[in-house]
Each structure stands twice: as C-alpha cells, then as structure tokens.
Amino acid sequence: MRIASLCSSSAANSSYIGSADSGVLVDVGCSYKSLLNRLSLCRTDISAVKVVLITHEHTDHIKGLKQFTKHSDVPVYASRKTGEFLLAGGHISKRENLFELSELGRIPADFEIKAFRTPHDSVESVGFSFVAPSGYKIAYFTDLGEITDSVREGAKGADFVFIEANYAPDVLAGNALYPAYVKERIASPVGHLSNDDSALYISHLVSNGTTRVMLAHLSRENNSPKRAFVAVAGKLSERGMRLNRDYTLDVAGVDNTAGEYIAV
Ligand SMILES: [Zn+2]
Ligand SMILES: [Zn+2]
Structure with missing residues (x-):
C-alpha cells in the first residue's frame, strides 16, 4: 500500500x-x-x-x-x-x-474503509481510516478544531497517521494580514489544529503504537514545514519518544512535484 x-x-x-x-x-x-x-x-x-x-x-x-x-x-x-x-x-x-x-x-477496495466525524465548520466533515488485510491501519484526518471522542475512536490502533498541523500559534497571532475574526475561526474548536495541538495528540498516538506520522494541511501563511516538524518532534522528545527509533515524521508538501509517496 x-x-x-x-x-x-x-x-x-x-x-x-x-x-x-x-x-x-x-x-x-x-x-x-x-x-x-x-x-x-x-x-x-x-x-x-x-x-x-x-x-x-x-x-x-x-x-x-x-x-x-x-x-x-x-x-x-x-x-x-x-x-x-x-x-x-x-x-x-x-x-x-x-x-x-x-x-x-x-x-470493493483492497482495504476496509471507515469514516468518523471531525469537528469543523462545514456541513458534516469526516476523517477516514483504512485497514489492510494484514491489519495495518492508516488514519487520515485534517480540518478539525480539536480532538474529539469520535476522532480518538477513528484513529485508535493506527500504525500510520495522516494528521493536520495547520498553524503555528505565534505566527497566526502576529499575522497582520488576517482579521481577528478569521484568526478566531482558525483557532476555534471547529477550525484547525495548531502544531501544538497536533503534537500533543501525536505524542499520545505514538505512545500507543503509532509508528509513522505525516503532518498535513499546513497553512502557507501561518506555518512552515520546519516549524511543524520541530513542534512535533520536540513534544515527543520531551515525552521520551525518539525520532526514527520510535516513529518517523514526514511533512506533506504543498504540491507533490517530486512524485514522492510512502510505501507501507
Ligand atoms: Zn481544508
Ligand atoms: Zn475545511
């Protein structure tokens, strides 16, 4: 896969x-x-x-x-x-x-697909999980303001997690081009996950068996791949989990012009 x-x-x-x-x-x-x-x-x-x-x-x-x-x-x-x-x-x-x-x-796919609700300001947003016949599980969720029980259930037992790390809180707060109401919407429980929100939840997932993480849906204006990567790897390191020993960490590019994919 x-x-x-x-x-x-x-x-x-x-x-x-x-x-x-x-x-x-x-x-x-x-x-x-x-x-x-x-x-x-x-x-x-x-x-x-x-x-x-x-x-x-x-x-x-x-x-x-x-x-x-x-x-x-x-x-x-x-x-x-x-x-x-x-x-x-x-x-x-x-x-x-x-x-x-x-x-x-x-x-009729090569894996079992399930959907789970995500908290976001859209009509009815969801994330997905994919389970291969081998039992390997991928959880895929972006566009969510917080981690809810439904998300926890959907991501439970995932080997691979494709998760949003949308914004760096200090960059968003200091972004003069974004009006206050837009900043509030992004940071709200039905907006997006910050690097810190994502890092905290990833630390929970990795301590429960997740081994591969891909950070996604980064805001070009309020984040950078390096900031997201450092926030997540730093949080996990604080909690005793070591990069490339306990888990791998990738950041999805804005445009995949390199033809990269992860084989699992
Ligand atoms: Zn989106
Ligand atoms: Zn959205």
Whole structure:
C-alpha cells in the first residue's frame, strides 16, 4: 500500500491511497490537470482511482471535483449533508455516482474503509481510516478544531497517521494580514489544529503504537514545514519518544512535484 499526498495546504488537498493500480482518492482539491500531473509523477495512472472519498465541502477539498466527475464515472462517497451540497453545486454530475458513507462497507477496495466525524465548520466533515488485510491501519484526518471522542475512536490502533498541523500559534497571532475574526475561526474548536495541538495528540498516538506520522494541511501563511516538524518532534522528545527509533515524521508538501509517496 502507498500513500501519496498530491497536494496539501490550506489552499488545495488531495491524496491517493492504494496500490500502483488500484486505490482511492481522498478529496479533489487541486485542478483536474494538476491531479493528473501529480498522480503520474507518483507513477499512478488516473485509471487506478476506483473510488473518491470527500471529507467535506470546503473549496480546498473539492475544487477539482466538478471536472473530475465530468471525466470519470468513479463512485464518489460523502456524508449525507456533504453529498447534498455536492449535488446542489453540480460537483457531482450524476446522482447515481454519489454514495453515502454508510455504504462504505460495500466498496470493493483492497482495504476496509471507515469514516468518523471531525469537528469543523462545514456541513458534516469526516476523517477516514483504512485497514489492510494484514491489519495495518492508516488514519487520515485534517480540518478539525480539536480532538474529539469520535476522532480518538477513528484513529485508535493506527500504525500510520495522516494528521493536520495547520498553524503555528505565534505566527497566526502576529499575522497582520488576517482579521481577528478569521484568526478566531482558525483557532476555534471547529477550525484547525495548531502544531501544538497536533503534537500533543501525536505524542499520545505514538505512545500507543503509532509508528509513522505525516503532518498535513499546513497553512502557507501561518506555518512552515520546519516549524511543524520541530513542534512535533520536540513534544515527543520531551515525552521520551525518539525520532526514527520510535516513529518517523514526514511533512506533506504543498504540491507533490517530486512524485514522492510512502510505501507501507
Ligand atoms: Zn481544508
Ligand atoms: Zn475545511
């Protein structure tokens, strides 16, 4: 199984999870052209995408969906309210290609997929877990203001965690370009996880068996890969967990133009 973050930031998000020739796309937040390009850089053809999963309806997660569904009859799965939004906005061209998350169990994928609710200011946002036949578990969640019981349940036992580290609190606080209400929204319980929020939860996950972590959905304006990395590695070190001994840490790039993916 491979995990390729194709694009990841507050501006555009999409990932591919699966084998080289069969897998799922989580969100279609970059343009269709970029999506094809990023997939091919990762040596994956668009025909490998058997299913699309949508976490929520914010533009940075569905910007390329309308074009994608014009070109493809691949089934799209979303929560009921998110699905209604997608249909009303014409992001899904055929109603019969839209499925509810309650039907996830029927996906003929190479792994078991489950959804869990995430606290975010969208109509009905979710994260996903993927469990391979070997038992290897990936938990995937971005766009959440805090860690709730539903998230804990979804991420429980995960070997690999793809988790948001959206902003550095001091950078956000000092960002003169962001009005106060936007800063409050980002830092609220239905906004985004800061590096510190993420670090604290990752320390819990790693002490409970998670061995690989990828930080994602970094704000380009209020964070940097180095800040996120240092915040997380520092917190885990404080708690006695050592990088590359107890866990590995990667940061998803804004645009995956290097064709990188993690094989698990
Ligand atoms: Zn987002
Ligand atoms: Zn969002």
